Amino acid sequence: MSDSDYSHILRRDPRGERIARNRLHPLHSTVAVQVAETLGPSGLLRKNPHAVGFIGPNGIKRIDRLKGNAIAITGRRNAQSSQEVLLPLHQVSEPDFTIVVVPDMVGGRLTAHDKDILGQAHQLARSMEAGVAGESTGAGAVMAVVFGVSKEESFDKAGVDRLLLLDGAEYEGYCPEQQVAALEQVEARLKPEYWLFPDSVHGGTDLGSRLAARLGERPATQAWQMNTETTICRGASGSTDITRDTPRLLMLAQECANPVDETRHEALSIEWAPVQAVLPELHDLGQVAVDPNAIPLAEAEFILAAGNGITNWEQFHATAKALGATEGASRVAVDDGNMPRFRQVGASGTWVTARVYLAVGISGAIQHMQGIGQCDKVVTINTDAGCDMVKRADLSTIGDAEKVLDELINLVDTYRQQALHNQNGEKEGAKNAA
Amino acid sequence: MQLDANTSMDLKIVSLISVGKHPTSGRARRAEQDGRAVELGLTLAEAGRGKQNLTVLHAGDSQQSALRSYAGMGLESVRVIQLRESADAVSPLTEYLRKHVPDIILTGVRAESGESSGMVPYLLAEKLGWPVVPRIANIVSIKEGVAEVLQALPRGQRRALTVRLPFIASVDNAAAEPRQSAFGPANRALMEQQQAGSETDTVRSEWSELPARKRPKRLKVVKAKTAADRFKAATAKPQGSGGKVLKDKTVTEQAQAIFDLLLEEGVLR
Amino acid sequence: MTFEWLHPFLIATALLLAAVGAVRRVNLWRAGQPESVDFVAGLMAMPGRYLHDLHDIVERDKYMSKTHAATGGGFVLSLLLVVLVHLFGVQNQILAWALLASLALMFVGAIFVFKRRLNPPSRLSKGPWMRLPKSLLAFSSAFFILTLPMAGVLPEGAGGLLLTIVLGVFIAMGLSEMLLGMTWGGPMKHAFAGALHLAFHRRPERFGGGRSTGLKPVALDQRVLGVQKPEDFKWNQLLGFDACVQCGKCEAVCPAFAAGQPLNPKKLIQDMVVGMAGGSDAHYAGSPYPGKEVGQANGGPLLTITEGLIDPDTLWSCTTCRACVEECPMMIEHVDAIVDMRRFLTMETGSTPNKGAEVLDNLIATDNPNGNAPASRTNWAADQNLPLLRDVKETDVVFWVSDGAFDMRSQRILRAFVSLLKAANVDFAVLGDEELDSGDVARRLGDDATFQSLAKRNIAALSQYKFKRIVTTDPHAYHCLRNEYTDFAGDVFKGVEVLHHTTFLNELVQAGKLKLSRFKGGKVTYHDPCYLGRYNGEYEAPRELLRSLGIEIAEMERSGFRSRCCGGGGGAPITDIPGERRIADMRMEDVQTTGAELIAVGCQQCTAMLEGVVEPRPQVKDIAEILASVLLDDEAANDVENQLEEAF
Incomplete structure (x- = not known):
């Protein structure tokens, strides 16, 4: 909760009002300010209509019979509503050293993981500025190297002091070789103090490993705690902690540090001579359209699961298709031959990790509940409000599954059509603008 | 898997294997990803001339019984570059691969024991000057010396890539599951030992290794400016003690509620 | 008479050809692997085994037992006398009359065989078996007429040439069926092979009321592990396959067959015969494997069985419930044969279907089938304060917890049992984390290497401590500990009794160590777990326990040794071969015909399978749970006693 919750309460200041009324009060001049009538440059008396009156406690403008002697208790409210918290700006004019962060930029935006790493970079910079063994290294800048088109608008708040945006055509798609060439140039010109990558499946690990191999650095991977001296990494597939000296190149785990939230940064774009295009040995043919049902159940992000309560299987499959969900099933649905065995969710089937699990007609046998233990959001359509699935679910609807699914298909269809319509509209708009 | 006539004849594949570690018992086992690398190698070799085109290579101790569980997939032999436990595996591997020059080298993404940095394929690629394709799910075809590869992306998505032979690829968990390891062939397989000179990994010997500590969950830190806010943050009821149940609502309302949640979660694409 | 020589000639030729056939048949069996058998003792014991053990089983069907006694007995006697009278020409009125009597007996028997074949049930094989009653009738009637002159009823040479020729044809027909068929592969093969099978049976312990149900261990250094080709079977197993009479009793009780899974034990044994002799199954005239056509399978003694002769799915459909063996x-030992072939599939080709490979990997890496952390084995008992053998070193009773420790449903059974143990003040302890999976599933899935490794480590753990009894709530672990660990245990189990919890609890209740109130609830039925009943012969203790609670058990039609499997044994839920119905559903139908509201069970696997049936259905509870629910605590027990005292 922010303090805005209290901001709507208007507090009267009786003392201020008293002083304002009393023109003889020594502090009167500091309180009564607004003068509605002034002598213009030509000698004419000018009336300022905006200054006439004041805003009353209930927000309605009142004519000021006190001739500006009433205290204006309005200011606070207006100020509050329009004021945005402006964080102090952290400036590094002439950096003595640089820490480079190469964020994942999934979908052109910083991920939470990227922000954690920027936070870590600033922690490093601050502790270096404070000095190792009393010897200060001067001011450091955190530089982000961003490939491809960026949609991010708040580099400043995430802690980017310097921004190197490489969005040429050669950086489109999957082009790790080109990216490494660019990073090599950064290394040659800036000699960064540290290289920080997110250790992630979104490309951070790949790029970090490539650069490490190229530079001959032995990187720290899956690092989750670090300072300028030592780093703790997860080893042996996450089952051991390796404590080691901090290397120059690190691939950091999620939540290694808190993101920057108390300062603003310059996010100064750096002018960079274009990197020579390398002849790639890998050619990106683009993402392959994957049928949601071809995604392994354990990996699927969104599962629509059917249980004993499903009677209309055609409709169920149609719903899965409309929603773009991977199909799952309870044991009973599989035993009855309505779904293949590899679709079974549960202790004896697949343990799923879906973000959203929509269970239709599944009452929730204990084995099934074990299988969905890692799901984020569970939604259920059920007839029995007392069943275990409803107890587990974040949202439950009690009623006829067939009707609800019908309605859901309609909603999704209209949503899709609208989206399509908007897209077309946008395209036309773009054309018109051109 | 499609291979054209030329490549199928003399496609030489090397699958690199390591000793895995079971996540709950910590016992040595066939590593999940390395097993998939062998499986992919076997499928490629079987699509071509036969199993003899696949070499399964390990750098380490040939006495390690977990290596037998790879052999149980139907291998006649496993080639082992005999190394001490503290030795660095990359340079003897590079030496071996320079000598034998395969067309495709398959590895896991990360080892299940040791440092598990996932650097081996990159270091080998750098030393051999070959391209490296990380996290592949399958090799779709090899035609005229160019392989079309499917790369695994998060949440079951795939990206198609082409790469010229020879190359190194690390095999993702999304690749085909390794076939069952059978006791009989595992027990009978030959462990072909090779001696190799190697340097001790001195950097690593300075590290300290302990069982993993549990990482603290990140708390939602409330940076309150006023006493009232701090009080509120401290006493606020934790969210989500049971879900929302829509009973006796119309079907439309119920469907709308579900739809809204799906939209909010961003799973409708 | 000019044709005097004809009949003795026919008899002699038939006997000679039969002898040649016998040598050939014996050579087919000798292709199998060596197995040491006490030949003399076996042959000596054979008539007794036939008259007692075999006949006790046939006796379950009175009609057939009488028919067989008449036909078979009459035939054996007749044949002996025929040889004496007609071949060696012993002229003796008494012998002749005896022969007439035995032929008459055989004739009467044959008429009943004929009647049975008029409208045979589906389990019986047709084909040559339909011919058999006619051959029997021909044999007995022809020799009857031929013997009449010798008995002095008819004058010598009566009937003349025509009768001689007609008789000759009948005798030839009868002899070729009865003698040639015996060794060259007709229906009468069962008499020859069956007699030797009884003599050289691989499990002689089964005779004389004994029980031998543990699987035989595999020597892990063999050339091929398990059975790849028919010749990889032991020679007396091959002999056993030849003994099959295709009566289809096994087919009638097989749960997998009833569920429409591709298994028919009778066809399986016949396919083994096809494999042993070479050829195709085109002559098979019984029910096929459900969903599979007859005539497609080909085999030979040196061909891999699972490539062409038998679909691996057939082998994986078996729940190892032993109903076929019992019937x-x-x-014949069907289960042994199936597991032998599974061993090849798992240990040589690595093709355990569905979740099989994963379960075996887990057993190897974590010592439990679901890959749970080995250190979490005692988590269920965190609040139970169980004494550990590691601490106490010595105890009366070792409570073998089994893998139910990882399953939330089974934990309820375990807790109930612990509460009973504590109430009865039993001195007991558990192995805790030192306990491993018993190896049951690994062994049934054909991975004997993993079974042996688990068994040896379990035995090593047990050998460190002193105890008098092992009690377990899991009949599968019970079977392993009691019957299969002995091959590896040395004398660790010397003087140690292995008990199922129902047996042990029954002892406690009968000794008055548990104070129980009467069961208040509806109708109760009891489901016999295969591994408790058929494997270990314990049918009575659970029933007595239930009766002692005042429960009158509403027995199912298939109960006791005829109990139908729940479908959970032999790794069947893991290999999960599709059928038309689920075995558990069929068992639940059995339950529902009794009108019971509660099924008492003595096995966590049965509990899981039966509870997997969609509701509405009767409740399923382990006997330990039922007992724990009527257990009186000390105060209540005193109250009851006081009330009784006051009453008197």
Whole structure:
């Protein structure tokens, strides 16, 4: 909760009002300010209509019979509503050293993981500025190297002091070789103090490993705690902690540090001579359209699961298709031959990790509940409000599954059509603008 | 898997294997990803001339019984570059691969024991000057010396890539599951030992290794400016003690509620 | 008479050809692997085994037992006398009359065989078996007429040439069926092979009321592990296959067959015969494997069985419930054969279907089938304060917890049992984390290497401590500990009794160590777990326990040794071969015909399978749970006693 919750309460200041009324009060001049009538440059008396009156406690403008002697208790409210918290700006004019962060930029935006790493970079910079063994290294800048088109608008708040945006055509798609060439140039010109990558499946690990191999650095991977001296990494597939000296190149785990939230940064774009295009040995043919049902159940992000309560299987499959969900099933649905065995969710089937699990007609046998233990959001359509699935679910609807699914298909269809319509509209708009 | 006539004849594949570690018992086992690398190698070799085109290579101790569980997939032999436990595996591997020059080298993404940095394929690629394709799910075809590869992306998505032979690829968990390891062939397989000179990994010997500590969950830190806010943050009821149940609502309302949640979660694409 | 020589000639030729056939048949069996058998003792014991053990099983069907006694007995006697009278020409009125009597007996028997074949049930094989009653009738009637002159009823040479020729044809027909068929592969093969099978049976312990149900261990250094080709079977197993009479009793009780899974034990044994002799199954005239056509399978002694002769799915459909073995009048060991072939599939080709590979990997890496952390084995008992053998070193009773420790449903059974143990003040302890999976599933899935490794480590753990009894709530672990660990245990189990919890609890209740109130609830039925009943012969203790609670058990039609499997044994839920119905559903139908509201069970696997049936259905509870629910605590017990005292 922010303090805005209290901001709507208007507090009267009786003392201020008293002083304002009393023109003889020594502090009167500091309180009564607004003068509605002034002598213009030509000698004419000018009336300022905006200054006439004041805003009353209930927000309605009142004519000021006190001739500006009433205290204006309005200011606070207006100020509050329009004021945005402006964080102090952290400036590094002439950096003595640089820490480079190469964020994942999934979908052109910083991920939470990227922000954690920027936070870590600033922690490093601050502790270096404070000095190792009393010897200060001067001011450091955190530089982000961003490939491809960026949609991010708040580099400043995430802690980017310097921004190197490489969005040429050669950086489109999957082009790790080109990216490494660019990073090599950064290394040659800036000699960064540290290289920080997110250790992630979104490309951070790949790029970090490539650069490490190229530079001959032995990187720290899956690092989750670090300072300028030592780093703790997860080893042996996450089952051991390796404590080691901090290397120059690190691939950091999620939540290694808190993101920057108390300062603003310059996010100064750096002018960079274009990197020579390398002849790639890998050619990106683009993402392959994957049928949601071809995604392994354990990996699927969104599962629509059917249980004993499903009677209309055609409709169920149609719903899965409309929603773009991977199909799952309870044991009973599989035993009855309505779904293949590899679709079974549960202790004896697949343990799923879906973000959203929509269970239709599944009452929730204990084995099934074990299988969905890692799901984020569970939604259920059920007839029995007392069943275990409803107890587990974040949202439950009690009623006829067939009707609800019908309605859901309609909603999704209209949503899709609208989206399509908007897209077309946008395209036309773009054309018109051109 | 499609291979054209030329490549199928003399496609030489090397699958690199390591000793895995079971996540709950910590016992040595066939590593999940390395097993998939062998499986992919076997499928490629079987699509071509036969199993003899696949070499399964390990750098380490040939006495390690977990290596037998790879052999149980139907291998006649496993080639082992005999190394001490503290030795660095990359340079003897590079030496071996320079000598034998395969067309495709398959590895896991990360080892299940040791440092598990996932650097081996990159270091080998750098030393051999070959391209490296990380996290592949399958090799779709090899035609005229160019392989079309499917790369695994998060949440079951795939990206198609082409790469010229020879190359190194690390095999993702999304690749085909390794076939069952059978006791009989595992027990009978030959462990072909090779001696190799190697340097001790001195950097690593300075590290300290302990069982993993549990990482603290990140708390939602409330940076309150006023006493009232701090009080509120401290006493606020934790969210989500049971879900929302829509009973006796119309079907439309119920469907709308579900739809809204799906939209909010961003799973409708 | 000019044709005097004809009949003795026919008899002699038939006997000679039969002898040649016998040598050939014996050579087919000798292709199998060596197995040491006490030949003399076996042959000596054979008539007794036939008259007692085999006949006890046939006796379950009175009609057939009488028919067989008449036909078979009459035939054996007749044949002996025919040889004496007609071949060696012993002229003796008494012998002749005796022969007439035995032929008459055989004739009467044959008429009943004929009647049975008029409208045979589906389990019986047709084909040559339909011919058999006619051959029997021909044999007995022809020799009857031929013997009449010798008995002095008819004058010598009566009937003349025509009768001689007609008789000759009948005798030839009868002899070729009865003698040639015996060794060259007709229906009468069962008599020859069956007699030797009884003599050289691989499990002689089964005779004389004994029980031998543990699987035989595999020597892990063999050339091929398990059975790849028919010749990889032991020679007396091959002999056993030849003994099959195709009566289809096994087919009638097989749960997998009833569920429409591709298994028919009778066809399986016949396919083994096809494999042993070479050829195709085109001559098979019984029910096929459900969903599979007859005539497609080909085999030979040196061909891999699972490539062409038998679909691996057939082998994986078996729940190892042993109902077929229990019903087989020839005491053939179907389960042994199936597991032998599974061993090849798992240990040589690595093709355990569905979740099989994963379960085996887990057993190897974590010592439990679901890959749970080995250190979490005692988590269920965190609040139970169980004494550990590691601490106490010595105890009366070792409570073998089994893998139910990882399953939330089974934990309820375990807790109930612990509460009973504590109430009865039993001195007990558990192995805790030192306990491993018993190896049951690994062994049934054909991975004997993993079974042996688990068994040896379990035995090593047990050998460190002193105890008098092992009690377990899991019949599968019970079977392993009691019957299968002995092959590896040395004398660790010397003087140690292995008990199922129902047996042990029954002892406690009968000794008055548990104070129980009467059961208040509806109708109760009891489901016999296969591994408790058929494997270990414990049918009575659970029933007595239930009766002692005042429960009158509403027995199912298939109960006791005829109990139908729940479908959970032999790794069947893991290999999960599709059928038309689920075995558990069929068992639940059995339950529902009794009108019971509660099924008492003595096995966590049965509990899981039966509870997997969609509701509405009767409740399923382990006997330990039922007992714990009527257990009186000390105060309540005193109250009851006081009330009783006041009453008097």
